[in-house]
Amino acid sequence: MTEYGRGPGSEPWHPEDPLYGDQGWGGQQAAHGQGQYGDQQQSYPQDPYAQQHQNQHQNQHQYPDQDHQQYPQQQPYDQHQQYGQQQNHQQYGTPQQDPYAQQPGAQPQYNGGWDTGQQAAMPYGAEAQDPYAQQPGGYDASQDYYGTPEAYPPPQPPGRRDAAAEQQQQPTEWDPDEPQEETHPFFTGADEPAGREPRDDDDPDGDGSRASRRDRGGSDRRGGKGKKKSRSGVACLVVSVVLVGGLGGVSYVGYTFWQEQFGAPADYAGTGTGEVEVEIPEKSLGYDIANILRKKGVIKSSDAFVAAQNDNPKGKLLQAGVYLLKKEMSAASAIELMLDPKSQNAFVIPEGTRNVAVYAKIDERLGLEKGTTAKIAKTKAESLGLPDWVGDNPDVKDPLEGFLYPAAYPVAKGSKPEDALKRMVARANKEYADIDFEATAKKFNLDGPWQVLTVASLVQAEGLTHDDFRKMAEVVYNRLEPDNIITNRKLEFDSAFNYLNNQSKIKISSKEIRTNPDPYNTYYHAGLPPGPISNPGMDAIKASLNPTTNGYMFFISLDGKKTDFTKTVEEHEKLNDKFKEQQGLG
Numbered sequence: 001m002t003e004y005g006r007g008p009g010s011e012p013w014h015p016e017d018p019l020y021g022d023q024g025w026g027g028q029q030a031a032h033g034q035g036q037y038g039d040q041q042q043s044y045p046q047d048p049y050a051q052q053h054q055n056q057h058q059n060q061h062q063y064p065d066q067d068h069q070q071y072p073q074q075q076p077y078d079q080h081q082q083y084g085q086q087q088n089h090q091q092y093g094t095p096q097q098d099p100y101a102q103q104p105g106a107q108p109q110y111n112g113g114w115d116t117g118q119q120a121a122m123p124y125g126a127e128a129q130d131p132y133a134q135q136p137g138g139y140d141a142s143q144d145y146y147g148t149p150e151a152y153p154p155p156q157p158p159g160r161r162d163a164a165a166e167q168q169q170q171p172t173e174w175d176p177d178e179p180q181e182e183t184h185p186f187f188t189g190a191d192e193p194a195g196r197e198p199r200d201d202d203d204p205d206g207d208g209s210r211a212s213r214r215d216r217g218g219s220d221r222r223g224g225k226g227k228k229k230s231r232s233g234v235a236c237l238v239v240s241v242v243l244v245g246g247l248g249g250v251s252y253v254g255y256t257f258w259q260e261q262f263g264a265p266a267d268y269a270g271t272g273t274g275e276v277e278v279e280i281p282e283k284s285l286g287y288d289i290a291n292i293l294r295k296k297g298v299i300k301s302s303d304a305f306v307a308a309q310n311d312n313p314k315g316k317l318l319q320a321g322v323y324l325l326k327k328e329m330s331a332a333s334a335i336e337l338m339l340d341p342k343s344q345n346a347f348v349i350p351e352g353t354r355n356v357a358v359y360a361k362i363d364e365r366l367g368l369e370k371g372t373t374a375k376i377a378k379t380k381a382e383s384l385g386l387p388d389w390v391g392d393n394p395d396v397k398d399p400l401e402g403f404l405y406p407a408a409y410p411v412a413k414g415s416k417p418e419d420a421l422k423r424m425v426a427r428a429n430k431e432y433a434d435i436d437f438e439a440t441a442k443k444f445n446l447d448g449p450w451q452v453l454t455v456a457s458l459v460q461a462e463g464l465t466h467d468d469f470r471k472m473a474e475v476v477y478n479r480l481e482p483d484n485i486i487t488n489r490k491l492e493f494d495s496a497f498n499y500l501n502n503q504s505k506i507k508i509s510s511k512e513i514r515t516n517p518d519p520y521n522t523y524y525h526a527g528l529p530p531g532p533i534s535n536p537g538m539d540a541i542k543a544s545l546n547p548t549t550n551g552y553m554f555f556i557s558l559d560g561k562k563t564d565f566t567k568t569v570e571e572h573e574k575l576n577d578k579f580k581e582q583q584g585l586g
Contacts, residue, residue: 265303272326351537402532457532460540461495469543
C-alpha cells in the first residue's frame with residue numbers, strides 16, 4: 001500500500017476517480033501506538049491494543065503459510081476488519097493472490113486513513129493485478145498525480161475542509177462603477193404579505209377587484225418595476241404638495257405681517273344698522289373699550305377704533321357706562337356716537353334719591369314685575385356688601401338706605417337686580433372709605449358713622465345748594481345739643497315725616513305731623529331718626545363733616561328756591577307765618 005492509495009484494493013487510485021473528495025486525505029495516519037514512517041510498532045505502557053498487535057505480528061512470522069482470513073478477526077479495530085475484508089475478497093473464477101507472499105520481511109502496516117465508500121468491484125473474469133507492481137518507488141516514487149493542471153486539488157484534513165470552502169466563497173472586492181442591485185423590501189416588493197397581491201397605488205378606485213388585478217402585467221404583481229415607479233410617483237406628489245403648502249403658508253404669513261405693519265386696519269364703512277347695548281366698565285382704556293365693541297359686533301377691529309380715538313380730539317373723554325350703539329359701525333362713527341350724551345344709556349341715581357325710587361327704576365329697566373328688586377333688597381341685604389358699622393336697629397326701615405351711592409351705573413338688559421345693587425353698594429363703600437366718619441361722630445357726640453351718614457341724608461333732603469348744606473348741618477348739630485331748650489332736641493324736619501310716608505309733601509298740617517308716633521317722625525321723637533332717609537351725595541356728606549358755626553337754629557324756604565336761616569325763635573316765627581299765608585295753611 002502506498003501513500004497515494006485509497007486502500008488495499010485491486011486497482012490503484014487515480015485523480016479522475018469520481019469518488020474522490022470523501023475518502024479522507026492522502027497523508028498517512030499512524031496506527032495506534034505506531035510511528036507514521038517507522039517500521040517498528042511502538043508499544044506504550046498499559047496499552048492493551050499495542051500488546052495485542054505485537055502478539056499478532058509474532059504469530060504471523062511463526063506461521064507464514066496460515067490462511068490470512070484469520071488475521072482480521074484478531075484485530076480490535078473496525079478498520080482492520082475492513083482491511084481484512086478487502087484483502088480476503090473472493091473473485092469469481094480467479095485465484096486469490098496473497099500480496100504478503102511477495103513481501104516476506106514486511107511488517108503488517110495499518111493505514112490510518114478512512115474509507116467512506118465501497119471500492120469499485122472488479123469485473124468478472126478479470127485477473128487480479130498486483131497493486132504494488134505499478135508503484136515501483138513506494139515513498140520514493142517520482143510520479144505526482146497532483147502536479148498536473150487538470151488534477152484535482154490535494155485532499156485536506158477534516159478540520160480544514162470547511163475553512164477551505166469558506167475561503168473559496170469569499171466575495172470579491174466592491175466595484176464602485178458597477179450598479180448595485182436594490183435589496184430593500186420597500187423597493188423589491190418583498191414587504192407584501194405572502195399570498196396577497198400588492199395593491200396598485202395608481203388605482204383611483206382602490207376597489208382591488210380581481211378583474212383589475214387580472215389585467216395587470218406580471219411585473220406589477222410582486223414588487224416589480226411598476227411598483228417602484230408607482231411609489232416613486234406618490235412620493236414626488238407628496239413632496240410637491242408639501243412644498244406648495246409651505247410656500248402658501250409663508251406667503252400668507254408674509255401678507256399678514258405686511259398688513260399688520262403697513263396696511264390700514266380693517267374697518268366697517270358707514271354709521272351701522274340696528275341697535276345694541278354696550279356696557280363699558282370703569283377704568284377701561286382704549287383697547288379695553290375696543291375689544292368690548294368688537295365682541296359686540298359694533299366695530300370690525302380694535303386697531304381701527306384706537307386709531308380713530310387718537311384722531312378725535314375728544315376721544316380720550318370716553319367714560320364708563322352703558323351706551324346704545326349700532327351694529328357694524330365705522331370706528332370713527334362709533335366714537336362720535338359714544339361722545340353724544342343721547343347714546344348713553346346709563347342707569348343714573350341722582351343725589352338724595354330714596355331706595356324705593358331706585359328699586360322701581362331697576363324693575364323698569366330690566367322689565368321686571370314691580371316690587372321684585374325691593375323684595376330682593378329686603379331678603380338679601382346682608383349679602384350685598386354692607387359694612388360692619390351699619391346699625392342693626394330693628395326700627396330701621398331699609399338697611400340699604402344711604403348705600404345706593406348716587407352715580408351712573410351700567411344696568412344692561414338681561415342682568416340681575418342683585419348685581420346692580422351690589423355694584424351700587426360697592427361704589428358707596430369705595431367712596432366712604434376716604435371719609436373719617438369716626439372722628440366726626442366723636443366731635444359731635446354721635447353714636448358712630450351710621451348717625452353721621454344719617455345727618456348727611458337729612459342735609460341732602462332739606463338743602464338746596466352747596467352753601468345750604470353746611471348751614472343745614474349746623475342746624476342739625478345745634479338742635480341735638482343736650483342743653484337745647486328751644487326745641488328740646490327735636491329736629492322737626494318735614495323730610496323725615498315724608499320719608500316714613502313715602503311722599504314728598506310741602507303742605508302738612510300741624511295736627512297730622514305732631515301726632516304720628518313713627519320712629520322716623522322727628523316732630524314726635526327727639527334726636528335723629530333710626531337711619532338715613534336718602535342716598536346723600538358727596539357734597540352733603542362733606543358738609544356734614546364741616547358745618548358752619550354761625551349759631552343757626554332754624555331754616556325755611558318760602559319759594560322752594562332759596563332757604564332762609566335764622567338764630568332766634570322770633571325770627572323764625574315771622575318767616576313761618578308768612579309761609580303759612582302763602583300756602584293757605586291755618
